[in-house]
Amino acid sequence: MFVDVDGTLLEFMPSPNDPKVTNETRALLLRAHIALEGAVALVSGRSIDQLDLMFAPLRLPAAGQHGQERRLSDGSMSGAVTPGAVLDPARHRLRKFLRKVPGVLLEEKTMGLALHFRRVPGVEDKVVNEAISAAAELGDGVEIQLGSMVVELKAGRVNKASAVAAFMDEPPFTGRVPVFIGDDLTDVGALEWVAAHGGLAVAVGTRVRAPYWLDDSGAVHAWLMEFVAAIENEPGNGG
Numbered sequence: 309m310f311v312d313v314d315g316t317l318l319e320f321m322p323s324p325n326d327p328k329v330t331n332e333t334r335a336l337l338l339r340a341h342i343a344l345e346g347a348v349a350l351v352s353g354r355s356i357d358q359l360d361l362m363f364a365p366l367r368l369p370a371a372g373q374h375g376q377e378r379r380l381s382d383g384s385m386s387g388a389v390t391p392g393a394v395l396d397p398a399r400h401r402l403r404k405f406l407r408k409v410p411g412v413l414l415e416e417k418t419m420g421l422a423l424h425f426r427r428v429p430g431v432e433d434k435v436v437n438e439a440i441s442a443a444a445e446l447g448d449g450v451e452i453q454l455g456s457m458v459v460e461l462k463a464g465r466v467n468k469a470s471a472v473a474a475f476m477d478e479p480p481f482t483g484r485v486p487v488f489i490g491d492d493l494t495d496v497g498a499l500e501w502v503a504a505h506g507g508l509a510v511a512v513g514t515r516v517r518a519p520y521w522l523d524d525s526g527a528v529h530a531w532l533m534e535f536v537a538a539i540e541n542e543p544g545n546g547g
């Protein structure tokens with residue numbers, strides 16, 4: 309079970325710092341973790357450090373920064389593919405750009421630089437062009453990822469799909485039916501990967517399409533609740 313966070317598990321908020329994780333959500337994830345014998349991972353554009361702060365005391369297997377970093381089910385970290393230092397020249401350039409375009413937010417991660425323009429949607433073209441120019445200066449090994457009201461420069465050639473594929477090669481995920489739930493353009497690759505590997509690809513909202521869909525994060529909660537309860541009530545699960 310692979311679950312995106314913002315817009316999927318949590319309601320989409322106007323600023324990346326806003327969403328609050330409720331104890332109800334923590335309890336749901338914990339129940340899923342137990343019912344699926346540990347095979348639940350968060351797959352997010354946020355860093356794993358951020359996810360840990362938000363979901364504490366839970367520390368689930370996770371893919372952070374669109375797959376740039378992964379925490380395996382034994383708690384160990386898989387090594388980053390490309391050092392984030394490759395982004396440093398763009399970091400400098402984008403900080404200067406921000407001064408010219410008020411309202412745009414630069415989120416600096418170790419393996420990515422994200423320009424959020426949710427507060428000023430009118431500047432999308434300007435921001436995307438700047439991100440493309442900045443990436444072009446850096447050459448190979450840097451990718452552009454367009455999300456909803458965000459464009460991100462990413463170091464390395466990994467993404468949510470490659471993160472899901474890597475998890476599926478490891479216990480306790482390997483040999484199981486993959487489920488991916490996501491709401492955003494950054495989830496498309498993982499949704500396609502899961503659908504192509506006999507799994508359940510679930511789109512949330514109207515931004516992306518998949519064989520299955522749910523309306524919003526409320527519907528995600530309700531569905532997960534039913535899913536977990538069904539497993540808990542299977543004969544032989546002690547319920």
Ligand SMILES: [Mg+2]
Nearest residue numbers: 312314315492
């Ligand atoms: Mg999302």
